[in-house]
Amino acid sequence: MNRKKLNIGLFGFGCVGYGLYQVLEKTPTLNATIKTICVKDQNKPRPIPQEHFTFDKNAILCDKDINVIVELIDNADEAFDIVSAALRAGKAVVTANKKMIAEHLAELIDLQYEYKVPLLYEASCCASIPILRNLEEYYDNELLESVEGIVNGSTNYILTKMSAEGQSYQEALSQAQAKGYAESNPLLDTGGFDAKYKLLILSAHAFGGVLKPQDIFNAGIDRISHLEQQYAKEKGLKIKLIAQAFRKGDGTISAFVAPRFIRPSDKLYQVDDVYNGVTLKTVFSEDQFFVGKGAGAYPTASAVISDLSALTYDYKYEYKKINQNKHVEYNNDVLLKIFASCESDYKADVAAYFEETSEQFSNGKHSYTIGTITLSNYIKLYGEKPVSLIVVDTIREEELEAININELVAEI
Numbered sequence: 001m002n003r004k005k006l007n008i009g010l011f012g013f014g015c016v017g018y019g020l021y022q023v024l025e026k027t028p029t030l031n032a033t034i035k036t037i038c039v040k041d042q043n044k045p046r047p048i049p050q051e052h053f054t055f056d057k058n059a060i061l062c063d064k065d066i067n068v069i070v071e072l073i074d075n076a077d078e079a080f081d082i083v084s085a086a087l088r089a090g091k092a093v094v095t096a097n098k099k100m101i102a103e104h105l106a107e108l109i110d111l112q113y114e115y116k117v118p119l120l121y122e123a124s125c126c127a128s129i130p131i132l133r134n135l136e137e138y139y140d141n142e143l144l145e146s147v148e149g150i151v152n153g154s155t156n157y158i159l160t161k162m163s164a165e166g167q168s169y170q171e172a173l174s175q176a177q178a179k180g181y182a183e184s185n186p187l188l189d190t191g192g193f194d195a196k197y198k199l200l201i202l203s204a205h206a207f208g209g210v211l212k213p214q215d216i217f218n219a220g221i222d223r224i225s226h227l228e229q230q231y232a233k234e235k236g237l238k239i240k241l242i243a244q245a246f247r248k249g250d251g252t253i254s255a256f257v258a259p260r261f262i263r264p265s266d267k268l269y270q271v272d273d274v275y276n277g278v279t280l281k282t283v284f285s286e287d288q289f290f291v292g293k294g295a296g297a298y299p300t301a302s303a304v305i306s307d308l309s310a311l312t313y314d315y316k317y318e319y320k321k322i323n324q325n326k327h328v329e330y331n332n333d334v335l336l337k338i339f340a341s342c343e344s345d346y347k348a349d350v351a352a353y354f355e356e357t358s359e360q361f362s363n364g365k366h367s368y369t370i371g372t373i374t375l376s377n378y379i380k381l382y383g384e385k386p387v388s389l390i391v392v393d394t395i396r397e398e399e400l401e402a403i404n405i406n407e408l409v410a411e412i
């Protein structure tokens, strides 16, 4: 089979864009060259000669020689304008922009069908981990029970520093920013938004159904204090920000992002620093685990290269599950076992949100409550009170027997 020659117009030459340029130079077997690079800041010094660059997006979008656009800019709205114009111009597109995809997935799918050109975005979810094409191609819809994991590298780095080195949340965040791991607006990471965008994309490819970002609840790590870290340490647990989507007994799907206590027996326990890890639960093959770097120039560029390579063979997402499951229902009908803590004695107020409580503690300065709560009430409580809510377990019928919450309880 002859591989197609790719003539690339690249948008963005930051961390990932420059990484892609370097990785492409080391991948001579891929029949691809970057013809023109569009960037924004006319005064920024560049590591390669100026003649490669343009500041006019149409210099790329209207260039008939360019058959592939690689979009690696840091602004989701501008990225959507570029990507949709490129698809309309009949150019294939590769992007790493999860926010843009999550906000416009339905329109982007329609554009691909209408203009008969592919849009690939493996790098948008967990950077180097080849998860999307696996979900799309390998797992048949009926066999998948859940997708869950650590999908945001910077929050995992912050939580690792807090847990392993006793750093405060602020110290760990500053270090993540200094190392370039956090987005320019850190709330995108720490508030769980980035993880939510990825979950939306993962869930569409895993189960079908195209949600809007506002349909998926996201709690972040910004309320986690020394108190919960100390509790986790005493119990031999780690706190991780977990994105999860799973199918329930009635066939409906639930998807949300929240911090969770992770036990040593869970494979995600070993996933530290900027690494990402995703566990797929399937009916017949049980758990399967993917791990890899979830951020950084080369890991992200490697996923872009893989998409480019796929384009040379005319690969496109077929969106089989979205097409088959037009009426898949997502809802928040889930029961959680959680640990709710806050700096003052709110325990009476907090308990009102719970289905039942198994443990309450207060020393006048801090209080915590452990018990079961519906996801809907978790969302309400999170919005209404300054509490930190850490999931102990997502309760699925078959697991009810196995959980002994009292084993997790001790005085702080």
Ligand SMILES: NC(=O)c1ccc[n+]([C@@H]2O[C@H](COP(=O)([O-])OP(=O)(O)OC[C@H]3O[C@@H](n4cnc5c(N)ncnc54)[C@H](OP(=O)(O)O)[C@@H]3O)[C@@H](O)[C@H]2O)c1
Residues within 6 Å of the ligand: 011, 012, 013, 014, 015, 016, 017, 038, 039, 040, 041, 042, 044, 072, 073, 074, 075, 078, 096, 097, 098, 123, 124, 127, 294, 295, 296, 297, 300
């Ligand atoms: N960094 C990672 O580890 C990582 C991992 C996975 C996915 N991603 C995604 O990859 C994308 C790029 O991230 P990054 O970290 O490489 O960003 P970055 O380092 O901030 O670089 C952004 C680049 O975009 C350019 N740019 C911004 N607006 C533009 C516009 N309207 N037209 C043309 N160029 C424009 C900037 O131009 P100037 O150089 O002129 O400022 C800069 O070169 C984002 O969507 C991000 O979410 C990043």
